[in-house]
Amino acid sequence: MTRLEGTLRDEALATLEAAWHEADGRDALTRRFDFRDFSEAFAFMTRVALAAEAMGHHPEWSNVYRTVTITLTTHDAGGLTDKDIALAAAIDRIASQSV
């Protein structure tokens, strides 16, 4: 995996939905998703869980009723890597297909 810094990082972030932003005080990306209700939120989480497991890279995330907040970072690398960008892109695809 590649730790993302400088131009490489800017280019990688530019490929994602603009809603992703740097997490406060951490080398991580975060994005909040709002759904209509818990059922929709958890359906989204289930699809993300399947994608994450297949990719061997997992999110930090929380859910409160219809809201899901996802934070991505690579613990082994101590910061943002290409694995996070790949998972973020997969999450963007899933979110764009959600009801």
Next chain:
Amino acid sequence: MTRLEGTLRDEALATLEAAWHEADGRDALTRRFDFRDFSEAFAFMTRVALAAEAMGHHPEWSNVYRTVTITLTTHDAGGLTDKDIALAAAIDRIASQSV
């Protein structure tokens, strides 16, 4: 629903697994669950999600790889109610059946 205070609260808490404890700075209960990996953690979350949806009462929760942290409170009541105890009991049953 019944807001739980005093003796009623003590009696209700005594019916749950001892690992539940009062959340810092909130009228809420919290418990952390550790599993062997993400797959086990998310399987547990899926069972909890189904129970919560059936009960019409949902957790605040977060997941980081093999760890799930659940916080229960009743927003409409501004604190802990019998709904939280019922959901905590259901979660205890699911956790006791998990691998």
